[in-house]
Amino acid sequence: MKYLILMVSMVAFYAQADTARLTQDTQAVKNAVLELNKDLYQLEQELLSPATTQIAIYFSLRGATGFTPFALEVKAGKLPTVHHVYTEREVEALRMGAVQPVASDNIGPGEQTIAVTIRGQDDRGQEQIIAFEETVEKHSEPLLLEVVVTDSSQRGAASAHLTTWH
Amino acid sequence: MLKPLVIIFALLLSPACFAVEIAWPLLPEQAKVVAPENLATGVFYYHYLNEDYQAAANQLKYLRVSLPAEAQSEVDILEITLLLALGIEQQAQQVFAKLEGNTQASARAWLFMARRWLAHGQWQQADFSADHGLQNADQLSDDEYQELLYTLTLSAVEQERLQRAKNYFERMKETGHWADLARYNLLVAFIESYAAVQTINKLLMEAKLHQSDTPESRALVDRSYLLAGIYMLDNGHNRQAEQYFKQIQQDSPYAAEGLLFYGWSLLEQSNYYAALQPWRVLQQNYADWHPAVIESVVAVPHTMEMMNASTQALRGYELVEERITQMLGNIQALQSDQQLQQWLQHWLEQQQGEWGWRRQHIEVESSAVSQSLLGLMSDTVFRNQLAEYYDLYKIQQQLAKQSQQAELWQQMLAKRQQILAQANGAERLQKLQQQQAKLLAQLDELEQRWQAQELQQFSYTSESQKRLLQRLDSVVASIKLLQQANKPTRNLDAYKERWRRNRGLMLWEMTYNQSAREWSATREFWQLDGILAEMRTQLTHSQLALEWSAFSWQGLQEQVSAMQQRLQSLQARVHEVQQQQQQDLTAQMQQYLAGFKKRLLSYQSQARLATARLYDDALQQQLANALVEQLEAKHD
Numbered sequence: 189m190k191y192l193i194l195m196v197s198m199v200a201f202y203a204q205a206d207t208a209r210l211t212q213d214t215q216a217v218k219n220a221v222l223e224l225n226k227d228l229y230q231l232e233q234e235l236l237s238p239a240t241t242q243i244a245i246y247f248s249l250r251g252a253t254g255f256t257p258f259a260l261e262v263k264a265g266k267l268p269t270v271h272h273v274y275t276e277r278e279v280e281a282l283r284m285g286a287v288q289p290v291a292s293d294n295i296g297p298g299e300q301t302i303a304v305t306i307r308g309q310d311d312r313g314q315e316q317i318i319a320f321e322e323t324v325e326k327h328s329e330p331l332l333l334e335v336v337v338t339d340s341s342q343r344g345a346a347s348a349h350l351t352t353w354h
Numbered sequence: 355m356l357k358p359l360v361i362i363f364a365l366l367l368s369p370a371c372f373a374v375e376i377a378w379p380l381l382p383e384q385a386k387v388v389a390p391e392n393l394a395t396g397v398f399y400y401h402y403l404n405e406d407y408q409a410a411a412n413q414l415k416y417l418r419v420s421l422p423a424e425a426q427s428e429v430d431i432l433e434i435t436l437l438l439a440l441g442i443e444q445q446a447q448q449v450f451a452k453l454e455g456n457t458q459a460s461a462r463a464w465l466f467m468a469r470r471w472l473a474h475g476q477w478q479q480a481d482f483s484a485d486h487g488l489q490n491a492d493q494l495s496d497d498e499y500q501e502l503l504y505t506l507t508l509s510a511v512e513q514e515r516l517q518r519a520k521n522y523f524e525r526m527k528e529t530g531h532w533a534d535l536a537r538y539n540l541l542v543a544f545i546e547s548y549a550a551v552q553t554i555n556k557l558l559m560e561a562k563l564h565q566s567d568t569p570e571s572r573a574l575v576d577r578s579y580l581l582a583g584i585y586m587l588d589n590g591h592n593r594q595a596e597q598y599f600k601q602i603q604q605d606s607p608y609a610a611e612g613l614l615f616y617g618w619s620l621l622e623q624s625n626y627y628a629a630l631q632p633w634r635v636l637q638q639n640y641a642d643w644h645p646a647v648i649e650s651v652v653a654v655p656h657t658m659e660m661m662n663a664s665t666q667a668l669r670g671y672e673l674v675e676e677r678i679t680q681m682l683g684n685i686q687a688l689q690s691d692q693q694l695q696q697w698l699q700h701w702l703e704q705q706q707g708e709w710g711w712r713r714q715h716i717e718v719e720s721s722a723v724s725q726s727l728l729g730l731m732s733d734t735v736f737r738n739q740l741a742e743y744y745d746l747y748k749i750q751q752q753l754a755k756q757s758q759q760a761e762l763w764q765q766m767l768a769k770r771q772q773i774l775a776q777a778n779g780a781e782r783l784q785k786l787q788q789q790q791a792k793l794l795a796q797l798d799e800l801e802q803r804w805q806a807q808e809l810q811q812f813s814y815t816s817e818s819q820k821r822l823l824q825r826l827d828s829v830v831a832s833i834k835l836l837q838q839a840n841k842p843t844r845n846l847d848a849y850k851e852r853w854r855r856n857r858g859l860m861l862w863e864m865t866y867n868q869s870a871r872e873w874s875a876t877r878e879f880w881q882l883d884g885i886l887a888e889m890r891t892q893l894t895h896s897q898l899a900l901e902w903s904a905f906s907w908q909g910l911q912e913q914v915s916a917m918q919q920r921l922q923s924l925q926a927r928v929h930e931v932q933q934q935q936q937q938d939l940t941a942q943m944q945q946y947l948a949g950f951k952k953r954l955l956s957y958q959s960q961a962r963l964a965t966a967r968l969y970d971d972a973l974q975q976q977l978a979n980a981l982v983e984q985l986e987a988k989h990d
C-alpha cells in the first residue's frame with residue numbers, strides 16, 4: 189500500500205513537473221518570437237527604406253491644448269499622398285506627448301517640397317484647417333521630419349511647422 | 355458525502371478563479387511624457403498608449419538609447435509590463451530582479467506593472483510594485499489610488515498577512531468596485547483562517563450595505579454569501595448557512611450552487627419537505643449536465659429515504675441509476691483522444707485576437723464535451739494553459755505569414771537587383787558626364803569669345819555689320835588704287851565722302867546697338883551657364899542616386915536568408931511545443947473526465963446501495979409481517 193501511494197505521488201509530481209517544463213518552453217518560445225519580431229521589424233525598415241533614401245514623417249501636438257486634430261494629409265514630392273484620420277485614443281496619446289509615426293518611404297536626393305494639411309477643431313468647437321508648405325533637402329542620411337502643432341498665443345489659434353531631426 | 359463536495363466547490367470558487375479585468379490603456383504619468391526628448395520616446399509612447407505592444411516592444415531599443423540613465427528604470431518597468439502582457443513571465447522576472455535596487459519611476463508605471471503581476475498571481479512582485487506606486491500616490495487619480503490599495507490588500511491576503519491586508523482595506527473607500535473586490539477577498543481569507551462567525555457576518559453586512567447597483571457588485575455579494583454559507587454548513591451552523599443562502603439572488607451566476615446548498619442546509623436541519631423545493635427548482639431551471647443538478651438528483655431520493663418515503667425513494671434511486679448510466683456512456687464516448695482534440699481545435703477556431711493580452715476570450719458553444727468539462731474550465735491553471743495553447747496557435751500563423759513575407763522580400767530584392775542592372779545606370783551616367791564635359795568645354799570657348807569681345811574696338815557686331823566693315827576696308831584699297839591708277843585730276847572726294855558717310859552711319863548704328871547686343875549676349879551667356887549649373891547638380895544627384903541604389907539590395911539578401919532560417923527553426927520549435935501542449939491538455943481533460951466518471955460511479959454505487967438497502971428493508975419487513983401472522987395464527 190505504501191509503495192502504491194509512493195508511486196502515485198511520484199506520477200503526480202512528474203506530471204506537475206512536465207506541465208511546469210511545458211510552461212517554461214512556451215515562454216522561451218514566446219521570447220524567441222518577440223526577439224525575432226524586433227529583428228524582422230528592423231530588417232523591414234532597412235528593406236523598405238534604406239537609410240540613404242529614407243524619408244520618415246511624424247506628427248505631434250506640442251502643447252497644443254486647444255486644438256483637436258481630425259485628419260492629416262501629407263504630400264511629399266512625387267510620393268503617394270498620406271492620409272490619416274484620428275481616433276479618440278490616438279488624440280489622447282498625442283496630448284500626452286506621444287509622437288505619431290505617419291509614414292516612411294523612399295526619396296531621391298535634392299530638394300523636396302512637403303505640403304501638410306491638418307483638419308481639426310479649436311477649443312471653441314470651430315473647424316480649423318492648418319496648411320503649410322516647406323522645402324527640405326535630402327542628403328545621404330535619413331530625412332526625419334516632424335509636423336509639430338503648437339498653440340499660437342498671438343492669434344489664439346493653433347499653428348504648425350516642420351522640424352527636421354538628425 | 356457532503357464534506358468532499360463542499361471542499362470541491364470551495365476550490366472551484368477560490369479567489370484565483372475570480373479574474374479581474376485589466377483596464378487598458380496603460381497611461382504613463384503626464385509630466386514625464388509631455389515633451390519627448392526625441393522621436394524614439396514619442397513613438398514608443400504612441401504605440402504604448404494605443405495598445406500596440408508588439409510595435410512598442412520594437413521601439414524599446416531606441417528608447418533605451420535615447421533616454422538618460424535616470425530614466426532607465428521607468429523603461430525597465432515599461433518593458434516588464436510589455437513582457438507580462440505578452441505572457442513572457444520568466445523574462446519579466448529577470449528584468450524585475452535587476453530593478454529592485456533602482457526604483458525611480460512614476461506612480462502610474464508602478465501601478466500598471468502591479469496590475470500585470472497581480473494577473474499572473476505573483477503576489478510578492480505585485481506588492482512591491484503597488485507599494486512603490488503608493489509613495490507617489492498624489493500623481494494618481496482617485497480610482498487608480500483605490501486600485502492600488504486593492505492590489506496591496508489582495509497581495510497581502512494571498513501572502514497570508516491578514517493584519518496588513520486589513521490595514522490597507524481600512525484606507526479604502528467603503529463603496530466602489532475596488533472596495534467590493536477587496537472586501538470579498540478579505541472574506542475568503544477569513545474563511546480560510548477559520549475566523550469567528552461574527553467577523554464573517556460583519557463583513558457580509560458591510561458588503562450588502564455598500565453594494566453598488568452593478569451586475570458585478572451584486573454577483574460579488576452573492577458569491578460572498580455562497581462561500582460564507584458553505585463555511586457555516588461545514589462547521590455545523592446550519593441555520594446561519596440557510597440565512598446566507600437565502601440572500602443569493604435567483605438571477606445570480608451563483609444561483610445554481612446557492613439552491614443546491616440551500617437544500618442541504620435545510621436537510622441538515624431535518625426540514626425534509628422544504629429541502630426538496632430548491633432542488634426541484636434547480637432541476638427545472640438548469641441543464642442536466644450541471645454539477646449542481648447532478649448532485650441534486652442524488653440528494654432528492656436520499657431525502658425521501660430520510661422521510662421514510664421508501665417507495666418514492668426507490669423510484670428516485672432507479673431514476674438516478676438510469677441517468678448516471680446514460681451519462682457514463684456519454685463520457686466513455688467523449689474520452690477518446692480524437693474527440694478531445696477535435697474539441698480543442700474547435701475551441702481554437704472560436705477564439706479571436708492576437709497572442710498575449712490581445713486575445714478576446716470567447717466561450718465555445720455548448721456541446722457534449724464542453725458540458726462535461728464544465729468543472730475543468732473554471733480551473734485557472736487549465737484556462738491559462740488553454741490561453742498559452744491559443745498563443746502558440748497564433749504564433750504559428752504569424753510565423754507562417756512572416757515566412758511568406760521573407761520569401762516575397764527575397765523576390766523583391768532579386769527584382770531590384772535585376773532592374774538596376776538593366777537600367778545600366780553607370781554607363782548611361784558616364785555618357786551623360788562626357789556630354790557634360792563637352793558642353794562645358796563649349797561654354798569655356800564661348801566665355802573666351804565673350805571676354806575677347808571686350809577687348810575689340812567694334813565689339814558685339816552682327817554678321818552683316820562685319821561684312822560691311824570688311825567691304826569698307828576693301829573699298830579703301832580700291833580708292834587708293836584708283837588714286838594711283840588715274841590722273842591727279844580725278845576727283846575722288848565724292849568716293850571718300852561716301853565712304854566717310856557709310857563709315858559714320860555704320861559706326862553710329864554699331865555704337866547705338868552695342869549696349870543692347872552686349873546685354874543680350876551677356877544674358878544668354880549667363881542663362882546658359884545657369885542651365886549648365888543645374889545640369890551639373892542633376893548629374894551629381896544622379897551620381898548619388900546610383901551610389902545609393904546599391905543599398906536597396908546589397909547585403910540584404912543574406913540578412914533575409916538568415917531570417918528565413920531563424921523562422922524555419924522557430925516554426926519547428928513552436929510546432930513541437932504546440933504538440934506537447936496539445937498532449938498535455940488532452941491528458942488533463944482525460945484525467946478530469948476520469949475523475950468525473952469516478953464521481954458518477956460513486957453516486958451510482960450509493961444509489962445502488964440505497965436501492966439494495968430499501969429492497970432489503972422491504973423484504974425484512976415482509977418476512978417479519980409473515981412471521982407475526984404465523985404466530986398469531988398459532989395462538990388462534
